[in-house]
Amino acid sequence: MITFDRVTKKFGEIIALNEFTIDIKKGELFGLVGPNGAGKTTAIRLACGILHPTSGKIIVDGQDIDKNSSQVKRKIGYLPEEPNLYTRPTARELLEYFADLYGKGNERIDELLELVGLSERADTPVSTFSKGMRQRLALARSIVHDPEIMVFDEPTMGLDPATSVKVRDFIASLKKEEKTIILCTHYMEEADMLSDRIGFLNSGRIVSVGTPLELKNMLKKDNIYEIIFTEPVDTSGIAAHILSREKNGITATLSPQLVEMVLQEYGKKVFSIRSLTPTLTDVFLKVTE
C-alpha cells in the first residue's frame, strides 16, 4: 500500500532521511519508532506528500506521490504532532470546512464528534478547548473524509492517561475497519499494543523491522537478567551486555556462560539474579545503541 524506495531527504546540509526503504501493506498498522531527530516526522510528512524527497520514490496505492499528488493525498488522513487547528471557529464549523475541502458532505460530522467525545462542545469555539480536546478534534479532522490511509504523528503526546486511553481505543477501532495506518510514537507500550509491525528508525535509517513478537524474540537468544548486588561493583567486564544500570543493580543480556562467569567473578556480592522477558524498550535500546 505504501512503499518507500531508497528515499533520502535533505534539508540544506542536514540529512533527515537516508536511503529509507520500507513496505507497508494494506490494512496494516505500522508503528514507526525512534529517538528524537531520527527522522520519523520527516518520513510521515513525505508519505503525506507534504515534503518532497531529495531522491528515491514513494509509491502509495500504486501511484507515485510526487507525480499524482492530488489523487494520493485524497486517500490520506494526516494528524500532525501538534493539533494545528484554527481556533476562531467552533468544532463543528472546523470539521464542516475540512469536509468541504475534501468535497464531502456533513453526514459524518455528528458521528465523528460523538466518536471523539466532543458532541457537547460541538458548537463551542476551538479557542476554549483544552489540549486533550484539541487533540481529539484534530483526530476527527484528520479522518473527516474517511480516508483509506491514516498517518498519526504522536497522537497521545502530552495527553493525560484517560485521554490517551480514549485515543488509543479509537485508533484500535480504526484498525478493525481494515484501514492502513502509520503510527509514529515515542511510547513503546503504545506501539507494542497497537502495531502489526514496527520499524525502528535511527539517524534517518530503518535499523530493524518486524512484528512486536519478532523484535522481542531477537533478544531471546540472549536472556535478559536483572542482577542486584549487595554493594556497588565494577562491571566493566560485562559493560557491552548491559542494557541499563541502577544504584546497585544492572539489567543485561547474558548467555548462560556469561551468567556463570558473573557468579564466579562477583560471588558473594550478588544479592539476587532473575531472568526478565524482553520488552520493546530493550529491543529499541539494543538496536539504537
Next chain:
Amino acid sequence: MIGRIMRWEMKSIFSSKKFLFAFLFQFTLIITFIPLLDTYMESLEKNEFTSLTPGTQNFVPAASSGSELSPYLVQEKTFRLYMVGMQEGGRLLKKRIVAAHLTTKDITLDSQNPKSEVAKFYITRILQKISTMEIPLVTVDSETRVRNPSEAVTQEARIEIKKTTELIRKNNINVTTILILLLPLFVSSGLLLDLLMGEKEKRTAEILLALPTRPQGILASKILSTFSIVFVQVVSYLVLLFFMGRVSSFFILFPLFLTSMLLISLTTFVAVYSRNYKEAGFVITILYVLLFSFMFGATMMYALAQRFAYLSPLTLLVMIESGRISAHEILWASAPTLIASSFFFYLSSVMYVKDDFQFGPRPSNATLLARLFSAIGKSPSLSSLVGGFVAVPLSLLFELSLSIIFLYIFGVEKTVLFISILTFAFIEEGFKSLGIVSARMSGGKTLPLYGALTGVSFSLPENLLFVFAIHSLFPAYLWRIILLRVSGTVLHIVCSTLVGWGMGKGKYYHTLAAASLIHAAFNFILVMT
C-alpha cells in the same frame, strides 16, 4: 478548492472584530480627513510660498519658496530673457550667466492660453546643479522682460497654488484625496501577511499542504481573498468619495488595482520568504517605506522624466485626474507594475513549494540569489554575467529609493555629495558581489576573472541607462557622458576583480570596502568635474 479556501478566509476576516474596527476606522478617517484637507489647502493658499500638493498638470510644484532663483531675482530689478536654443543655453550656463531660458521653440505670448505665458528658467550653481523655476513673462518695449522679479516669484507661487486648487475644485478631484485610498491597500496587505505568516507560525499550513490540491492553489486562494477584501474596501471608499463629490471617475480603480497588485505581490514574497512574524514585520516595514518613496518620487518626476515616472502606478492616477491619457500611455504606465508584480508572484510560488521555506532551515540570502543566478547561468561565466546584469536593477531600486528619502531629509546638495559618492559605491559593489558568489556556487575557481566578468555585465546595462537618461535630459552632454562611461566600465571591472580576488583569499569584506572607496573616489571626481 481555491474557492472554498477563499470563502473560508473571507468569512473569517469579515467576521473578525479587528477587521471591522479597522474598516470603520478608515471610513471615519476619510470622512473627517477631507474637510481637514480643505482647511489645509486654504492655509496653503494664504501662505504664499509653500505648495506641497502634487499638481495634476505636466509638472509638480514641489516648493516655490526655496527656489534657487529667488536670491538672483531679488538682486536683479529687471530680468532680461535670452531666447536661445539648447546648445547656446548650455554655453551660457557654463559662463555662469545667472539664468537662461532654454527652448527649442520661440515663445509666443498668447493671452488666451496662460500656459504659453510661463517661461521655464534654468539656473546653474556649484556642482552643475540645475533648478527650474517658472515665472510669467511681460513684454516691454518689444523685449521680453520680467519686471521686479522677486514679486514675480511671489506671484508665481500664488498662481501655482491657485492653479492647483482651482483645478481640484473645477474637476471635483483631488489627488491627495485619492491617495487616501492607498490606506486600505496597506491594511489589506497586512492581512495577507497575517494569513500566510499565521499559517506558518501556527503550523496550520502543514494541514493545508496535506490537502489534495497543489500548494500554488493554496497560495493563490490567500492572494485572491486579499484582493477581494481590497476590492470591497476600495469600492466602498470610492462610493463614499463619489457622494462627497471628490471622485469623478471610477476608472481610478485601475491604478489602485495596479498599486494593490504591487503591494500584495511584495507582501506575498516577504511572507513566504520570512521565518517568522518578527522578521516579516521588519522586512515589510523597510520595503513599504522604500516602495512608497519610490512610487511617490517617480510620480513627482512625471514632468521631468515621463518614462521614468511610468515605473510608478501612481503616475496613472495623476494622468487620469489630469484628463490626458491615451491607451498607449496606459500600457506604458501599467507595464512596469505588471512585470514587477508577476515577478514577485512567480518567485513566491516557486519558494512556497520548496520544503526549505516551510519546514527546513532556510538557505542564506546570498545562497538563494546565487542559486537563482547559477540556475539561470548554468556555467560559472554565465552565472557571473547574469549576476552582474541583475545587480543593476537591484542597485538602482535601492539607490533611487534612498535618494528620494535623503532628498527630503537633507536637500539636494548633501544628497548628491553623500548618496551618489559614498552610498552608491557601497550599494553597487555589494550587489555586484552576487555575480562572483553565483560563479563560485557554479564551480568557478578563478574568482578575479569572474569578478571582471561581473563588472562587464554590470557596466553594460548601467551605461545604456545613463546614455538613455542623459540623452533625454541633457542632449548637449551626451558625448561627454559616453566618454565618462568608458572610464566607468573600467572602474567596475577593476573593483569587481578586486572583490573577486579578496573573496578567493578569504578577505571579502576588506576588498569590498577597498573597492567601494575606489568607486566613491571615482564618483567624487566625476561629480566635481
